[in-house]
Amino acid sequence: MDRSSAQALIRFGLGPRGGEPAPADPTAWLLAQLHASDRPAIAPFPSTARGLTTLRADRENKPPPGKSASRALFRSEAQAELAHALTTRAPFRERLVWFWTNHFTVSVRAGAVAPLAAAFVEEAIRPHVTGRFQDMLLAVMHHPAMLLYLNNAGSVGPDSPAGKRGHRGLNENLARECMELHTLSPAAGYTQADVTAFAAVLTGWSIDLRADPPGFRFRPFAHEPGSQIVMGRHFPPGEAGGIEALEFLANHPATHRFLAAKLACHFVADSPPPDAVRRIEAVLRETRGDLGAASAALVHLDAAWPPGTKLRTPQDLVVATLRLLDLPEDHRPNLLGTLGGLGQPFFAAPQPNGWPDHAADWAGPEAMLRRIDWAYAVSGRAPQTDPHAMADAALGPLLRPATAMAMHRAGSRREALALLFASPEFQRR
């Protein structure tokens, strides 16, 4: 394995999988993944209808805390999503799925999200990771997981028929986070009036839990009448006005700039060189937000190929370790418990801005020690492994002589493996 093959597997992918040959042509291997579609082998396949039906049943049956059908559905689907990451042959594509899922964070810290989280990924994110940003944004903003997480489902126009009856009114949470976190970013200079107007545009974007199947529903009765002005543009009333506003936000130059910076931060370095950001921004602008083209442009950036500029997040680290060990399914550690213990519980980001993507946010002293503790624990699950063959498969030429030497001197296979997993070159990507 040469350096660029290792880098393709580690930086763009999720780490090499035990027993699989390294790609002969790394660039071609990455680009080919952008043209293939994928569908994880999850049975039954996650669906919003099933998630909402489960949520409805829980609301009727009121099970004790921790015993809800929603949590059970979340656990099984979340395990399946992680298992897919451990085995997929399109790991670059999977990394893009994670990137965009984090960009559009929904979190099970809001209980209603739990039975919808996997469906959100499979319906709103995965189909669009190499499509147009506008289509992903529309799918996300129509998705019940997001409408519940950021409280839009109950937002009512004050002058709508429902609003005039009293009791209810605007909730601007989704509108604000959509502008701040999903599209423009505050650098665009929008005002409180823009947020309020956009919240009015989104009134009526709601959920019908009683329908069969339950799902998204636009409620004209709750929609604020009249057109609205957001950032100087008029948008007509109705669901169409919301779609128009989202298309405007998706293709705004500030959105392209913001997305380019985030992508470069993920694939180049915590502080990427400005010309790398400008290159991605230009591709997004010229293609009106073609995420496949932007992903290909990342592969073609020279700045994305020096190794080790990024610290692996706990999720990256766990998945890379387990892909490498390739343990039989019944021999893997509990993935959800592991991620929680390492400080990145799956689908449970504390806030709507998602998990951070800078080394400083993950390099707390206790966080680092927990990684070491976990490296030692998981190394005990692979007693027959040849640590040196594993080190070669994991890192190829990126393995440092100091690490190889320490592994040679280790008193046991388990300790040798733990040294590999705790080494700086394995902690980085």
Next chain:
Amino acid sequence: MLTRRSALLGLTTAVTLGRVSLAVAAAATEQRLVVVLLRGALDGMAAVVPYGDPALGELRGALLPPAAGQPNGLLDLGGFYGLHPELTGLHAMYRANELLPVHAVAGPYRVRSHFEGQDYLESGTDHRLTSGWLNRAVQALPGTTAARAKDAALSIGVEVPLLLRGAARVGSWAPPGRVTVPPALYTQIAKLTRTDPVIGPAVREGLQGRGFSSAIMAGDADPGRDRYAFPALAKAAGELLHAADGPRVAALELVGWDTHVAQTPRLTYVLRQLDAGLVALKAALGPAWQRTAVMVMTEFGRTARINGTMGTDHGTASVALVLGGAVAGGRVLADWPGLGAGKLFEDRDLAPTTDLRAVVKGVLAQHLGLAEASLRQVFPGSGGVTGIPGLIRA
């Protein structure tokens, strides 16, 4: 054996586990300082209710608890303000003259984004810095030499919040896990990671922090399932700060304040956690409570009016709480802006009349003895903001 040296080598630790986290730093002082960050924007008007304002009822009707004196009613603070009914521990501190709420408070930031708001709150400026004001305050303590400051940092929790990041070093304590790694392997890994600028220092300080904290926490029974809950970590903070050779500064975080929907039940839960945590902190500090000042703050307040979903949206001014045995409490400090027609900021939020930096500067100056020149470094660009006098007992 625990020595002064080992204590100073610990010193800044943080874990974010679930909804809470805690970080502590050693410092050249016998005074104790605790900062509690409430992430997500606390509704100040729900925590400390200005029930005496005639315009409150129309803005807040359905969100207001029963009046003082009624069952589950407000806990009166002298005739105009009342504490939320869940804050019984804080009310006892108020009556003991140990709690000083400061109302209608905000930092210099006005844009209502949580994430910028929190960054700026922790940076202590109106833009994001790479170090936090609390770390800079630790460095600026009188008697802290450069060498000592460099060694001055133990952390509790997984992540170190921006508030405590900076030149003062960061070390760690977290409730113990189940794996027992051979000590020699830790040593080898410390050596192997030494040259990595990010991983190396973290591993080194983590090991120092664990050794230090486990010595102090050795007698502690495993607090079990709730060991990551806010009251448990607040108690741990109190025990670490209480130790003679322990750290002197701690930062805790509690999330769950972003109450856009169904504010009443959501706030009840988090306020109860906050109250129980501050009571546990006081108990664990023991006699050191008399040398303690705690500041509870949030990135901004919430709208004065109820929104469409029985909650409140992002606003401007909120409340800050200053408490501790060292605090001149038993009163509410506010230049109350009023809630009536034309009084709200941008016709929606409680108007800010006190700069949060003036509160913090007052505490840092009176409690830790920071001079004006140091305070200007702790809060760059705050030359026009003067510390409020009289926050700490003379």
